[in-house]
Structure formats: C-alpha cells, structure tokens
Amino acid sequence: MRIHRLEIQAFGPFAGRQQIDFDELSAQGLFLLNGQTGAGKTSILDAVCFALYGSVPGARQSGKRLRSDHAEAATAPEVVCEFSARGRRFEVTRSPQWDRPSARSGKGTAVQQAQTLLRERIGGAWVEKSARNDEAATELSEVLGMSLDQFTKVVLLPQGEFAAFLRADAKERRPLLQRLFNTQRFEAVEQALAADAGVAKVEYDQALAAVGLLLRAAREEAGRHLAQDQLPDDSVDGAGLLGELQEAVAALAADAAARAADGAEELARLRAEAAAQERRIADHAELGTLEELEDKRRTNEPVYRQLAEDLQAHRRAELLAAPIRHRDQAAAAAGQAAGTAQRLAEAAAAHPLYGDYGTELPAPAAAGEAAERLAAVLAEAADRAGTQLGRVQALLPEEERLQALEASEAELEAGLLRLATQMDRTAEDTAACRDEAARLQEDLQSRQAEAGDLPALERRVAEAEAVAGVVAEHTACTTELAAAAGARDEAKALQLDLKERWLHLLQQRLDNAAAELASRLEAGAPCPVCGSEEHPAPAGAGAGRLVGEDEETAARQEHSEAESRLAQAQQECGRLEARLAALAARGGETPAAEARAAVDRAGAELDAARQAALERGQLESAAAAAAARLEELGRQAAALDVDHAAAGTELKAVREQRGQLGNRLAALAPTGSTLSAHAEALSGLVAALGEAVRALDASRHAADALEHSADELAGAIAGSAFDGEEQARAALLSAADLAAAQLAVEEHTLLGQRVQLLRDSEPVRRARADRAAGQLPPDADAAAALRSRTEELDEAVRDLQVRSGVLQASDRQLQSYGPRLAEATGVLDAARERFDRIQSVAETVRGLGENERKMTLTTYVLAARLEQIAAAASERLGTMTDGRYTLVHDDSKSGNKKSGLGLHVNDGWTGQRRDTATLSGGESFMASLALALGLADVVQAEAGGVDIETLFVDEGFGSLDEQALEQVMDALEGLRDGGRVVGLVSHVPEMKLRIPAQLRVAKGRQGSSVELVLGEPAGV
Structure with a gap:
C-alpha cells in the first residue's frame, strides 16, 4: 500500500x-x-x-x-x-x-x-x-x-x-x-471444548446418579425385610449387589409362603367347629322368636276385626262423596258470581262519564227479573258510550298531525340555532388555520434537516442488542435453573411423601389382612382358606380402614413414578447447568445494566438521527394538511349559508300549517283535555259496562248449576244404604284415619304370614327336634372361647399371608431392577468414556492436565x-x-x-x-x-x-x-x-x-x- x-x-x-x-x-x-x-x-x-x-x-x-x-x-x-x-x-x-x-x-x-x-x-x-x-x-x-x-x-x-x-x-x-x-x-475453540466438557461432565454425573439411584432403591427395598448385618457390603459391584439382594429376599418370600399355608389349614378346622355351634344357637333363637309372635297375634285379633268393619262402611259412603262435593262447590260458585256482578255494576255506574250515557241502576238482585233489568240498563249505556267513542277516535289522526307539526317547528328552530353556531365556529377555524398554514410554510422554508448515517447506527444497535440478548438468555437460563432446582426439590419431597404413604397403607393392609380376605368371599363359593361354602362370620376391619391389594399396589406405583420424575428433574437441572456454562463462555455474564446501557446509548443515537431525517417530511405533511383544511373550511362555510336560508323558509311554512289545524281541533276536544285523553276515558267506560254485563250473565249460569247439583244429590241419597246426608258424612273417614286403619290391617296380615313361614322353616324344625330329644342349646361361654381362638389364629394367618404377599412384591420389584441396571450401566460406561476423552482435550487446549508447559x-x-x-x-x-x-x-x-x-x-x-x-x-x-x-x-x-x-x-x-x-x-x-x-x-x-x-x-x-x-x- x-x-x-x-x-x-x-x-x-x-x-x-x-x-x-x-x-x-x-x-x-x-x-x-x-x-x-x-x-x-x-x-x-x-x-x-x-x-x-x-x-x-x-x-x-x-x-x-x-x-x-x-x-x-x-x-x-x-x-x-x-x-x-x-x-x-x-x-x-x-x-x-x-x-x-x-x-x-x-x-x-x-x-x-x-x-x-x-x-x-x-x-x-x-x-x-x-x-x-x-x-x-x-x-x-x-x-x-x-x-x-x-x-x-x-x-x-x-x-x-x-x-x-x-x-x-x-x-x-x-x-x-x-x-x-x-x-x-x-478462544472460541477453547470455550467450545470447555462447554462440551461441562456437558459431558453433567451427562456422566447424571448416568452415575441413575445407577446409584437404582442401587439405593434396591437396597432400600431389601432393607425393609433384611437386618443391617444381612445386607451386602458396599464394596460389591452393582450387578453382584443386586443379585445378592434378590437371592436373600426370594428365600424370605418362600419361607413366609410355607408358614402362611400351614396356618390357613388349622384355621379352616377351627372355623368349621365354631360354625356348627353358632348354627345350633341361631336355631333355638329362631324358635323363641316364633313363640313371641304367636302370642302377639292372638292378643290383637279383636282390634283388627273392628278396623276391618270401619273400612267396609267407608267404602260404601265413598259412593256419595262426589255428589256432596259437587253440590257444595256449586253453592260457593253461585254466591261468588252474584257478588262479583253487583260489584262490577256499581263500579261502572261510578265512572265519571256514566251520567252522560246511562240511567240510575235498579235495586240489587242476585237473580230473576231484577237482574235482567240491571243488565238491560247497563247494555243500553254501553251502546251510547260506544257510539260516542267511535266519533272521537275518527278525529285522533288530526290531533297526531298537529303534534307532529309542533315537534317539527321546535326542531327547525333548534336547527337554525345550530347552523348559526356552526357558521361562527367555521369562521374562527378558518382564521386559525390560515395563521397555522402561514407559520408552517415559514418553518418549512427556513428548516433543512439532514438525515444521519442510519445504516451504521442500525448496525451498532443490532450488535448491542445481540450482546444484550446473550445476557438476557443467560439471565433467563439462570431463572430456569432456579425453577428446575425448585422442581427437583419438590419432586424429592413428593417422592418422600408418596413413599411414606405407601408404607402406611402397607402397614394398614397387614393390620387388616383377615378383613381383606373376607371382602373377597362370595355366597356359595368356597373359602380360599378353609374351603367351606358357608361364611357365617366374615372378619371385619380392625383399627383403621380396610386397604386392598390394588390400593397398596397403586401407592407403590405412584412412588415408583415419583422416583422417575425425580430422576428427570435432576437430569433437567444438569442440562440447564451445561447450557448456562455455554452461555457464560459466550459472554453471558456481562452485567445486564452494562449491556442494556450500551443498547440504550446506541438506540438514542439512532432515534436522534431518525428524528432529524423525519423533521422535513413532517413539516411538508403538516403544511399540505393545513392547505387542504383551508379549502375544506371554505366549502363548509358556503354549504352552511345555503342550509341556513332553506331552514328559515321551511320554518315559516310549518308555523302557518300548525296555526290552521290547531284552530280547527280546539272546538272538538273537551275543555282542559285532549282528544286522545277523552277517547281513553270513553274506552274505560265502555270496558267497565261490558265487564258488568258479562258478570251478570255468569251469575245467572251459576244459580242454574246450583239447582241442578242439589237435585242430583237428593237422588243419590235415596238409592243408597244411608238414611240421610249426615249419616253418609259420618261413615266417611279422614285421609289420616283411613291410612292408619289400612296400615294396621296390612301389618296384622303380614304378621300372620311371618308366623306361618317360621313354623315351616328348617331352623325351627331342628330346634323342636332338639327340644323333643331333651337337648339344650350350646353353652355361650364355650362358643365365645372357640370364636376367640379362631379370631386369634385368623389374625396370625392374615399377617403371614400379607407378609408373604409383600415379600413376593419386593422380589418382583428387585427382579425388575436387573434390566434397568444393565441399561443404566451401559449408559454410564459410554458417558465416562466420552467425558474422559473430551475433558482431556479441553484441559490440554486450556493449559491444564497433561499439558506440561x-x-x-x-x-x-x-x-x-x-x-x-x-x-x-x-x-x-x-x-x-x-x-x-x-x-x-x-x-x-x-x-x-x-x-x-x-x-x-x-x-x-x-x-x-x-x-x-x-x-x-x-x-x-x-x-x-x-x-x-x-x-x-x-x-x-x-x-x-x-x-x-x-x-x-x-x-x-x-x-x-x-x-x-x-x-x-x-x-x-x-x-x-x-x-x-x-x-x-x-x-x-x-x-x-x-x-x-x-x-x-x-x-x-x-x-x-x-x-x-x-x-x-x-x-x-
């Protein structure tokens, strides 16, 4: 360069x-x-x-x-x-x-x-x-x-x-x-290898814990039956330890099964002897019961005979009960109808408008010509009032039209007021908008905002957020680890609680083994202990409730599932610890406040640059919006002027129509009232008169029905065995007396049937045969002593059977640990080999272990x-x-x-x-x-x-x-x-x-x- x-x-x-x-x-x-x-x-x-x-x-x-x-x-x-x-x-x-x-x-x-x-x-x-x-x-x-x-x-x-x-x-x-x-x-390679070694260490610890958990479970299972000195030494390897435990528990199970079988045989003999004594005592008790019932039936025979005669008289009187009831009901209905008719007639005459359409009512009368005259007077008044009501109702639409005109007038007046207010507000808005548009145009001409280097700032924000993301993930993983540790502790506590519950149920089952066997007995089926098809005295539950094999097995299964969940919780904790170590290697332990502050600083710089880029566009948008608003306000002002002129013309026309119609209807309505109110009053008078006329008709029909029912009752008494209505009423029983008499007669009949059944029963025949032969019932003390010996032996046999069942269950449980231990040992060997290999490489690249320099x-x-x-x-x-x-x-x-x-x-x-x-x-x-x-x-x-x-x-x-x-x-x-x-x-x-x-x-x-x-x- x-x-x-x-x-x-x-x-x-x-x-x-x-x-x-x-x-x-x-x-x-x-x-x-x-x-x-x-x-x-x-x-x-x-x-x-x-x-x-x-x-x-x-x-x-x-x-x-x-x-x-x-x-x-x-x-x-x-x-x-x-x-x-x-x-x-x-x-x-x-x-x-x-x-x-x-x-x-x-x-x-x-x-x-x-x-x-x-x-x-x-x-x-x-x-x-x-x-x-x-x-x-x-x-x-x-x-x-x-x-x-x-x-x-x-x-x-x-x-x-x-x-x-x-x-x-x-x-x-x-x-x-x-x-x-x-x-x-x-450095990334070093950190990755260290993280892999951490994960391999966690996997190895988990595999080792799984093997240890199985061996501890096997030792605990065998420890319930073996003394401490009978348990194998800890120096024995896993498979050998499990084999010795299985052999020891299997020997105990076989011995317990043999002892339980011997005790069951002796218990069957004692139970047969006790059953024979109990049967003879029950036969003599049945004979005594028969003699007591025969004496009771002879004593109460006259009373039951009189009750039977009263029931026959009641059944004859029941034939007259319906006519008497019909006559009484007709009399009550006739009196009620007459009172109602008179009350409604007087109420109609008291109506304020009755004097305009009807005459004075005749004297009160329940039936006959006086009632007919009263009905005619009321019907005539109803016709005249109805005619007047029709004329008034014909004018009601005109009154509604007048009310509509008055409402329209009020609405138009309010509308004119609103339009005037809107015109004033529109003028004020137009002036304010014109000032705002001028100010925005001035700012737009004088301001030239430049945009910042947005891509570079965005990259800085992304980099800072990436660091913050790793920190947040590390924090979240720490929280998850704490939650997983809590879940692991809860799983451990639950496993201990379920184990305690299972052992408690097992002890209850041992205490009530006889009752458990008795609960399985069925009538006619042989006893699994003595072979007898009769079960005269099944054992009941002693202290505590009866716990069956299914409930005890379910408790054992819940405990086993809790152990599995505990192992899973421990494995999850190990996984999260490895993940936390990997995040820490990527810088996740950076203080969150420092990472967040870097994000905030980069974000603030980016926001400032974006704001600078948006200022000019915002001013241009605001100026365009102000111009559009001015144009819209001008259109609104013109529209309001047109609407105000039209509303004034319409109000003038409505006022003229309302005045003409009001003058025409003023002469038709009563003074101080409206046509609708007058129509409502006339409707009330017509309804009251019609109801009174209908009530008078109903009163005449009720009087006719009373006369007919009285004739039917007289004919029925003449054809019966009674001399009059009073004698028939006396023969009728109340509902309570009738039920009591029927119940007493039925009880006397059932007593006779029971006496006959006892006379024919096999226990009574055996007891009478013993009495004829001069044999006394068995001694109660001797029977109680035999029963006590049977119960003691039954409890001992029950304990032996339950212990045999528990030992067999433990033997099966220990046998099931064999395949699981083999699988867990294989996983442990593979995890140990992988951990040793990765740990050696990780320590070498980190300058530890065999790295001499x-x-x-x-x-x-x-x-x-x-x-x-x-x-x-x-x-x-x-x-x-x-x-x-x-x-x-x-x-x-x-x-x-x-x-x-x-x-x-x-x-x-x-x-x-x-x-x-x-x-x-x-x-x-x-x-x-x-x-x-x-x-x-x-x-x-x-x-x-x-x-x-x-x-x-x-x-x-x-x-x-x-x-x-x-x-x-x-x-x-x-x-x-x-x-x-x-x-x-x-x-x-x-x-x-x-x-x-x-x-x-x-x-x-x-x-x-x-x-x-x-x-x-x-x-x-």
Missing part, C-alpha cells in the same frame, strides 16, 4: 487546505517529518488514519474534536487521501460530523453528519464507487486487508508502545497480540506469531548493533505461571541470554524499532502479503549516540529497497542535517501549515 497524495482542510490544527505530495517524497525514499511541539505532526498521521478508516488511532479518538477551531465557521472539515493497493488506485474523501451554522436565520448551529466519497481510477478517469459511509468502509477494508489496529502497528510505528511491549511480561503482551492477529477463533491453544498460536516477530526483528536489530543483539522468543515456564509469551535478548558478546529490561535507553530504542519493523513484516504477511510501500516511524531517536544513530539510519536506509518510502518523526537536530527531504509543520495563531522541502536524493 502506497500513499500518493494527502489533502487536509479544517482538520486538527490545520485551518486552510494543506496538500502533501507523497509521490515527490517517494523519489527521496527517506524523509523527515518535523516541526514544533503541537504544530500538528501527529495530526498528519491522524488524517491518514481518518481517511482510510473513518477514525483516529488509540486514545486520540476519545473525546477529541476533529474539526479545527482555527477554521472559518462555515468551512467543512475534510481529508482527501489518494493511495494505491493491490494494483488499484483509489481516492477517499471524508468529512467528520461537525456543527455547521444554521441556514434558517443565521443563529445557532445544525449537526452535519459524517460523509464519505470513495473513487477509483479506471482507464485514466475517476469512477465513483460509493458515497455511503458503511459501503465505503467495507470496500476499503477489503482493499487494505488490515484493521485500524494493525495499520497503526504496520504503517505507523509508535516507538513508545513497542518499548513498553519490549519490557512487558507475557500477560501484558497478550492483549496487543490478540488485537493484531485475531485469535478469537482459537501449561500453554493454552490461543497462547500457543500467539507464541508462534511472537516467534516469527522475534526472528524478523532480529534481522534488523543485528544490523543496528553490529550483530551483538538478537531477540529470542522464550516459551519456558516461570514457577507456576503458564509459558508461551516470553521475550529475551541474546548478547553476542557475552553469549548470555538476558531480560529485555536490562537494555540501555538507546539499545531499548533500537530493539523496539526492530520489533516494530519485525511486527510490520509479520502482520503484512498475515494480511495476505499486502505490500507496505509507505512507513512512518514516530520519535525516539534522541536516545541514540552518534554510532548507534548511524547504525539505525543504515537499517532505515535498507527499508527503502524496492521503492519503499519511510517518514521519520523527530526533533533531533542531527536528523535535519542527515535527511534533506523534509515535511515541515509550522504552527501559528491562524492555524498550522505544511511545507515540503526537497534536497538531493540519498546516495547521490
């Missing part, structure tokens, strides 16, 4: 445009960049970096204003650099962000965003490549093949930094080498680069020191520290290797200069072999004596071979005499300036 031309304007200390022709300096090969302190020598180097990378090196970038304070306010800062690289020639023009004077009123400033223009010379003409900051940066990065950090170490050689690098320890050298040689991929993979790569740098630097240092000194890379360990990045100097005079800190000031300068040049060669090769044809060496020559300076100058002269141009930055006076080609920088009150002084080329 060769620099041909550099132009600087309003940049750093340079106010006016300064031009530097590096092609003229190239003919000299070596030139001196000198000037007073603060004149701007370093600013020239800054301008080169800014032109190529849009930024200045290191600490000079932080907080520094690039625009010159000496330049005119309206002069734009600008750097133009023409250079060639990879056989192509480019020109890049950059302007940093700066505050230019506002174009509106000359007051204040506006932000002018950074700008870039990249051109390439093709076929003798300049062709524009890009005018975007991001596109130009991408193109330049591909052409140069170096980052800004690498460029400042390869093209700009700052001696102060390399002197520090020369004396630094391995830990301090590492960051610089990492920046220059981009070792992130090797304790050197990480990244350090190994950097050590190789440092070895190349030392070799390249030694060639230059040997020339400068007459072959005395060479730089040597040292990868040996120092104590417990890791090796890899040591640097020493070999002294050819003494043959000793010593620390670089022992060099004198001049020797350190020559060593650091050689190191910088060697680093430039290595980085140049790393960048793809880019030719570096322009170099700058910054300061440090004042520490050299005359001979050393001569040797250094000879080395620098060698750099010109092949057409390379080298610029030296120095204040040393002798340098001004030795180097005729100079680039002088002078400072002044109006800003610095550059002067090119050329002498005879070196060697002429």
Whole structure:
C-alpha cells in the first residue's frame, strides 16, 4: 500500500487546505517529518488514519474534536487521501460530523453528519464507487486487508508502545497480540471444548446418579425385610449387589409362603367347629322368636276385626262423596258470581262519564227479573258510550298531525340555532388555520434537516442488542435453573411423601389382612382358606380402614413414578447447568445494566438521527394538511349559508300549517283535555259496562248449576244404604284415619304370614327336634372361647399371608431392577468414556492436565506469531548493533505461571541470554524499532502479503549516540529497497542535517501549515 497524495482542510490544527505530495517524497525514499511541539505532526498521521478508516488511532479518538477551531465557521472539515493497493488506485474523501451554522436565520448551529466519497481510477478517469459511509468502509477494508489496529502497528510505528511491549511480561503482551492477529477463533475453540466438557461432565454425573439411584432403591427395598448385618457390603459391584439382594429376599418370600399355608389349614378346622355351634344357637333363637309372635297375634285379633268393619262402611259412603262435593262447590260458585256482578255494576255506574250515557241502576238482585233489568240498563249505556267513542277516535289522526307539526317547528328552530353556531365556529377555524398554514410554510422554508448515517447506527444497535440478548438468555437460563432446582426439590419431597404413604397403607393392609380376605368371599363359593361354602362370620376391619391389594399396589406405583420424575428433574437441572456454562463462555455474564446501557446509548443515537431525517417530511405533511383544511373550511362555510336560508323558509311554512289545524281541533276536544285523553276515558267506560254485563250473565249460569247439583244429590241419597246426608258424612273417614286403619290391617296380615313361614322353616324344625330329644342349646361361654381362638389364629394367618404377599412384591420389584441396571450401566460406561476423552482435550487446549508447559491453544498460536516477530526483528536489530543483539522468543515456564509469551535478548558478546529490561535507553530504542519493523513484516504477511510501500516511524531517536544513530539510519536506509518510502518523526537536530527531504509543520495563531522541502536524493 502506497500513499500518493494527502489533502487536509479544517482538520486538527490545520485551518486552510494543506496538500502533501507523497509521490515527490517517494523519489527521496527517506524523509523527515518535523516541526514544533503541537504544530500538528501527529495530526498528519491522524488524517491518514481518518481517511482510510473513518477514525483516529488509540486514545486520540476519545473525546477529541476533529474539526479545527482555527477554521472559518462555515468551512467543512475534510481529508482527501489518494493511495494505491493491490494494483488499484483509489481516492477517499471524508468529512467528520461537525456543527455547521444554521441556514434558517443565521443563529445557532445544525449537526452535519459524517460523509464519505470513495473513487477509483479506471482507464485514466475517476469512477465513483460509493458515497455511503458503511459501503465505503467495507470496500476499503477489503482493499487494505488490515484493521485500524494493525495499520497503526504496520504503517505507523509508535516507538513508545513497542518499548513498553519490549519490557512487558507475557500477560501484558497478550492483549496487543490478540488485537493484531485475531485469535478469537482459537478462544472460541477453547470455550467450545470447555462447554462440551461441562456437558459431558453433567451427562456422566447424571448416568452415575441413575445407577446409584437404582442401587439405593434396591437396597432400600431389601432393607425393609433384611437386618443391617444381612445386607451386602458396599464394596460389591452393582450387578453382584443386586443379585445378592434378590437371592436373600426370594428365600424370605418362600419361607413366609410355607408358614402362611400351614396356618390357613388349622384355621379352616377351627372355623368349621365354631360354625356348627353358632348354627345350633341361631336355631333355638329362631324358635323363641316364633313363640313371641304367636302370642302377639292372638292378643290383637279383636282390634283388627273392628278396623276391618270401619273400612267396609267407608267404602260404601265413598259412593256419595262426589255428589256432596259437587253440590257444595256449586253453592260457593253461585254466591261468588252474584257478588262479583253487583260489584262490577256499581263500579261502572261510578265512572265519571256514566251520567252522560246511562240511567240510575235498579235495586240489587242476585237473580230473576231484577237482574235482567240491571243488565238491560247497563247494555243500553254501553251502546251510547260506544257510539260516542267511535266519533272521537275518527278525529285522533288530526290531533297526531298537529303534534307532529309542533315537534317539527321546535326542531327547525333548534336547527337554525345550530347552523348559526356552526357558521361562527367555521369562521374562527378558518382564521386559525390560515395563521397555522402561514407559520408552517415559514418553518418549512427556513428548516433543512439532514438525515444521519442510519445504516451504521442500525448496525451498532443490532450488535448491542445481540450482546444484550446473550445476557438476557443467560439471565433467563439462570431463572430456569432456579425453577428446575425448585422442581427437583419438590419432586424429592413428593417422592418422600408418596413413599411414606405407601408404607402406611402397607402397614394398614397387614393390620387388616383377615378383613381383606373376607371382602373377597362370595355366597356359595368356597373359602380360599378353609374351603367351606358357608361364611357365617366374615372378619371385619380392625383399627383403621380396610386397604386392598390394588390400593397398596397403586401407592407403590405412584412412588415408583415419583422416583422417575425425580430422576428427570435432576437430569433437567444438569442440562440447564451445561447450557448456562455455554452461555457464560459466550459472554453471558456481562452485567445486564452494562449491556442494556450500551443498547440504550446506541438506540438514542439512532432515534436522534431518525428524528432529524423525519423533521422535513413532517413539516411538508403538516403544511399540505393545513392547505387542504383551508379549502375544506371554505366549502363548509358556503354549504352552511345555503342550509341556513332553506331552514328559515321551511320554518315559516310549518308555523302557518300548525296555526290552521290547531284552530280547527280546539272546538272538538273537551275543555282542559285532549282528544286522545277523552277517547281513553270513553274506552274505560265502555270496558267497565261490558265487564258488568258479562258478570251478570255468569251469575245467572251459576244459580242454574246450583239447582241442578242439589237435585242430583237428593237422588243419590235415596238409592243408597244411608238414611240421610249426615249419616253418609259420618261413615266417611279422614285421609289420616283411613291410612292408619289400612296400615294396621296390612301389618296384622303380614304378621300372620311371618308366623306361618317360621313354623315351616328348617331352623325351627331342628330346634323342636332338639327340644323333643331333651337337648339344650350350646353353652355361650364355650362358643365365645372357640370364636376367640379362631379370631386369634385368623389374625396370625392374615399377617403371614400379607407378609408373604409383600415379600413376593419386593422380589418382583428387585427382579425388575436387573434390566434397568444393565441399561443404566451401559449408559454410564459410554458417558465416562466420552467425558474422559473430551475433558482431556479441553484441559490440554486450556493449559491444564497433561499439558506440561501449561500453554493454552490461543497462547500457543500467539507464541508462534511472537516467534516469527522475534526472528524478523532480529534481522534488523543485528544490523543496528553490529550483530551483538538478537531477540529470542522464550516459551519456558516461570514457577507456576503458564509459558508461551516470553521475550529475551541474546548478547553476542557475552553469549548470555538476558531480560529485555536490562537494555540501555538507546539499545531499548533500537530493539523496539526492530520489533516494530519485525511486527510490520509479520502482520503484512498475515494480511495476505499486502505490500507496505509507505512507513512512518514516530520519535525516539534522541536516545541514540552518534554510532548507534548511524547504525539505525543504515537499517532505515535498507527499508527503502524496492521503492519503499519511510517518514521519520523527530526533533533531533542531527536528523535535519542527515535527511534533506523534509515535511515541515509550522504552527501559528491562524492555524498550522505544511511545507515540503526537497534536497538531493540519498546516495547521490
């Protein structure tokens, strides 16, 4: 890469445009960049970096204003650099962000965003490549093949930094080498292998825990039946331990089954003997019950005979109950109808309008001619009132029309008022809108807002959000791990609770084993213990409730499922721990506030740039909207004028129609009322008269019905066995008495049937046979003693059977652990092998384990680069020191520290290797200069072999004596071979005499300036 031309304007200390022709300096090969302190020598180097990378090196970038304070306010800062690289020639023009004077009123400033223009010379003409900051940066990065950090170490050689690098320890050298040689991929390999090792460790721990969980479960299962000294030693391997446990529990199960069978046989014999005694006692108790019931039936026979006679009399009287009920109902209905008719007639006569249409009512009467006369008077009044109602209803539409006209008049008056208000408001809105449009137009003409470098800012936001995303994912994973740990603890607690519940149910089942067997007995089916088909006294549950085999088995299954869920929860915790380690390796442990603050800062800058880009469009949209609003308000005002005139004409016509119709209807309505109210009153009178006439008709029909029902009752009594109505009423029983008599007779009948059944039953015949033979019932105490012995043996047999069942279940459970243990052991062996392999590789690349030098993979790569740098630097240092000194890379360990990045100097005079800190000031300068040049060669090769044809060496020559300076100058002269141009930055006076080609920088009150002084080329 060769620099041909550099132009600087309003940049750093340079106010006016300064031009530097590096092609003229190239003919000299070596030139001196000198000037007073603060004149701007370093600013020239800054301008080169800014032109190529849009930024200045290191600490000079932080907080520094690039625009010159000496330049005119309206002069734009600008750097133009023409250079060639990879056989192509480019020109890049950059302007940093700066505050230019506002174009509106000359007051204040506006932000002018950074700008870039990249051109390439093709076929003798300049062709524009890009005018975007991001596109130009991408193109330049591909052409140069170096980052800004690498460029400042390869093209700009700052001696102060390399002197520090020369004396630094391995830990301090590492960051610089990492920046220059981009070792992130090797660090990523280290982190990935560490994460894989963590995952493999978790998988191995999980597999080991699974095997241990199975063995603990097997030991716990066997421990329920075996004493502690009967359990195998922990030194036995997994398969052997499980086999010994299975054999021990199987032997106990076989012994328990044999003992349970012997006890069941003896229990069957005792139960048969006790059943025979219980049967004889029950037979004699049945005979005593029969004798008691026979005595009771003989005593109550007369009472039940009288009740039967009363029931027969009631059934005869029931034939007259319906006629009596019908006559009573007809009498009540006739009285109620007569009262209702009289009340409605009086109510109709009390109506306010009755006097206008009817005559005075005749005297009250329930039936006969008086009732007919009353009905005729009311009917005549109803006809006259109905006729009048028809005439009034015919006029109701006219009254409704009058009301509609009055409502229309009120609505038109309100409409006129609203239109007037709208016209005033429209006039006010028009004036306000006209003022707003004028203000917006003025702002639009005076404001020119520029858009920022949105793509670059968007990339910064995306990068910051990516970091924040990793941090958020790490935080979420931490939360998930905490939740998973809680779930694991809950699963453990649940597993313990279910285990306790299962053991409790098992104990209850042991306590009630006899009741469990009894619950399975069926009538007529043989007993599984004694074989008898009769079950006279099945055992009941003792203390606690009865627990069956299904419930106990279900509890055991729930406990087993809880163990599986616990294992899954432990596995999930391991997975999340591995994932958390991987996220931490990617930087997930960065403080969330720091990551969020970076996102906020980038977002704020992006929002500000977007707001600047939107301001002009917003003003244009607002101005267009205001103009459209003015036009719309004009149309509204014209429409309101037309509507107001039309509404006034319509109101006048409605008022004339309302007056004419009101005068015509005023004579038709009663004084103080309306036609509709009068029609409603007439309708009420007609309805009341019609209801009264209908009630009188109903009263006459009710009287006829009463007379008919009385005749039917008299005929029914004459044809019955009773002498009169009172005698029939006395024979009828109430519902309660009737039910009681029927129930008593039925009970007496059922008692007789029960007595007969007992006389014919087999137990009574056996008891009478015993009594006839002189045999007494069995002794109750002897039977109780036999029953007690049977119950005791039953409880013992039940315990033996339950214990046998539990042992058999444990044996089956232990047998089921065999395949699961084999599978878990296979998984454990594979996990152990994978973990050992990955852990060995991960520790090796991280400088641990068998890595004797304790050197990480990244350090190994950097050590190789440092070895190349030392070799390249030694060639230059040997020339400068007459072959005395060479730089040597040292990868040996120092104590417990890791090796890899040591640097020493070999002294050819003494043959000793010593620390670089022992060099004198001049020797350190020559060593650091050689190191910088060697680093430039290595980085140049790393960048793809880019030719570096322009170099700058910054300061440090004042520490050299005359001979050393001569040797250094000879080395620098060698750099010109092949057409390379080298610029030296120095204040040393002798340098001004030795180097005729100079680039002088002078400072002044109006800003610095550059002067090119050329002498005879070196060697002429």
